Amino acid sequence: xxxxxxxxxxxVVLSELxxxxxxxxxxxxxxxDITSVRLLKSQVLHNVSDAESCYLVHSLxxxxxxxxxxxxxxxxxxxxxxxxxxxxxxxxxxxxxxxHPSKDKDMLSISESAHRRxxxxxxAFKQMDTEAALVKAFGEVDILLTWxxxxxxx
Amino acid sequence: xxxxxxxPQNLTVLSINMKHLLMWNAVAQLRETVLYSVEYQGEYESLxxxxxxxxxxxxxxxxxxxxxxxxxxxxxxxxxxxxRAMLGSQTSAWSxxxxxxxxxxxxxxxPRMEVTEHGLHLVIKLEDLGPQFEFPVVYWSQEPGAxxxxxxxxxxxxxxxxxxxxxxAVYCVKAQALVKAIGRHSAFSQTQCVEMQGEAxxxx
Numbered sequence: 442x443x444x445x446x447x448x449x450x451x452x453v454v455l456s457e458l459x460x461x462x463x464x465x466x467x468x469x470x471x472x473x474d475i476t477s478v479r480l481l482k483s484q485v486l487h488n489v490s491d492a493e494s495c496y497l498v499h500s501l502x503x504x505x506x507x508x509x510x511x512x513x514x515x516x517x518x519x520x521x522x523x524x525x526x527x528x529x530x531x532x533x534x535x536x537x538x539x540x541h542p543s544k545d546k547d548m549l550s551i552s553e554s555a556h557r558r559x560x561x562x563x564x565a566f567k568q569m570d571t572e573a574a575l576v577k578a579f580g581e582v583d584i585l586l587t588w589x590x591x592x593x594x595x
Numbered sequence: 596x597x598x599x600x601x602x603p604q605n606l607t608v609l610s611i612n613m614k615h616l617l618m619w620n621a622v623a624q625l626r627e628t629v630l631y632s633v634e635y636q637g638e639y640e641s642l643x644x645x646x647x648x649x650x651x652x653x654x655x656x657x658x659x660x661x662x663x664x665x666x667x668x669x670x671x672x673x674x675x676x677x678x679r680a681m682l683g684s685q686t687s688a689w690s691x692x693x694x695x696x697x698x699x700x701x702x703x704x705x706p707r708m709e710v711t712e713h714g715l716h717l718v719i720k721l722e723d724l725g726p727q728f729e730f731p732v733v734y735w736s737q738e739p740g741a742x743x744x745x746x747x748x749x750x751x752x753x754x755x756x757x758x759x760x761x762x763x764a765v766y767c768v769k770a771q772a773l774v775k776a777i778g779r780h781s782a783f784s785q786t787q788c789v790e791m792q793g794e795a796x797x798x799x
Contacts, residue, residue: 442775452671452699454727454776461669511643523649524667531637531670 443536445592448495450539453532455586455593461528462582468522470580473573480565480577481584485558492548494592496555499540501562501585502533509578516576529582600624600687603631603678608664608692610701612724612781613774615668617654618661622680622687630656630681635664638672638695648677656681671777673697699777705784706730710768712789717766720754729773731780734758737765737788747773765790 443450489497510530517526542552566574603619610616622629633651640647654662668674673695680687707722721730730748734757735741748755748770760766767788772781 451778452776457669506639506643510639514644514647517647523647524652524669527637527640527649528669530639530643531672534637534639534642535670535672 442594443589443592444491444594445495445498445540446491446493448499448540448542450536452539453535455590458529458532458586461525461532462586464525465522466580466583469576469582472516472576473580475569475573475577478565478569478577479581479584480562480574481581481588482561482565485562486584486588489555489558489588490551491592492551493555493558495540495542496552497558498589498592499537499542500555500559502537502540504559504563505578505582505585506530506533506537509575512571512575513579600629600680600682600685602687602690603680604690606676606678606690606692608676608696610696610698612703612772613665613698613701613727613777614725615664615696615698615701616661617664617676617678617692619678619690621660622682624682627682628658630658631660631662631678632656632681632686633662633664633676633678634689635667635674635676637670637674641673641675641695651676668696668698671697671699699779701774701777703772703774703779703781705781706770706772708768708770708784708787710787710789712760712766712791715760715762715791717757717760717768717789717791718754719748719757719768719770721748721770723750723753724772726750727774727776729775730770731773732757732768732770733783734766734768736760737767760791762791 517523566578601622603622605620607618608615609618617633633654634648635651636648651662651664652666675695676692677689679689706724709720711718719732728750732746732748733743735743746757765788767786769783769786771783
């Protein structure tokens with residue numbers, strides 16, 4: 442199960458996500474020829490406290506579901522990666538539906554800290570051409586999974 | 596008018612121990628071989644991109660009246676399925692599964708197991724049900740006051756040594772199937788007991 446601080450998520454098998462992304466990694470990442478930019482840079486993902494992690498993963502996965510994956514179907518069909526894409530998208534959907542970040546006032550500073558990290562990611566995304574940003578964000582799913590793995594317990 | 600190929604009817608899913616089989620009724624066409632094509636979409640596709648349907652990895656197309664959709668279902672969310680018939684250049688309308696299928700509704704039945712003793716060792720061999728399964732195994736000696744012990748056997752680790760035992764004692768074992776991806780387990784299997792060879796050692 443995933444334990445993002447107080448947030449627990451069962452019913453998602455991390456190895457299935459890795460298997461799905463690995464099946465399309467080369468196809469996806471070869472589309473990204475802007476190697477000088479990284480969206481999920483270290484300031485976004487490094488030294489994230491357990492308490493922050495629930496807020497941050499919730500924001501990031503919602504962004505992937507509502508923006509990245511949603512605008513990717515034309516490529517999905519073209520590159521014949523529908524099955525792997527579906528595995529990732531539906532499991533991200535399960536995780537988001539089970540995450541309930543606390544809205545307590547005493548968690549305000551922590552949620553704001555997580556939000557600042559997320560805004561760094563969004564800013565980098567918006568500074569790029571939309572098409573290029575979608576391709577790069579999709580190609581960085583392995584960075585996201587690597588970070589999420591820190592919170593996964595067998 | 597042009598004869599329209601009827602769509603397959605009565606789509607159902609039979610799911611036992613995380614093996615999922617989609618079935619449908621035949622489309623009868625005299626002396627002709629009708630092919631069928633199966634497609635699916637998960638909850639994400641149905642909510643965010645409902646026009647997207649993915650061809651089933653096993654049955655696009657197939658001659659049979661069933662399709663192993665196990666590999667297509669890779670998340671614990673509701674999945675829609677649809678099937679259509681194809682005959683030459685004719686294709687029927689799509690028939691869609693009446694209610695989406697979620698793998699958390701699979702029927703879990705206890706694993707087959709074989710309990711043996713090797714010398715003084717109690718060994719269990721469990722049915723291989725696939726990588727998603729783990730098996731809580733409960734074993735105990737029939738000595739008065741003996742406690743139950745539990746060992747969780749991972750898929751693929753079987754056969755497993757459970758215990759080194761007392762000569763002449765009787766040991767009993769039962770197991771259940773556990774799937775963390777859906778957070779459920781089966782009932783326990785029937786209990787199997789074995790008697791250790793050799794005589795119980797006299798008390799000093």
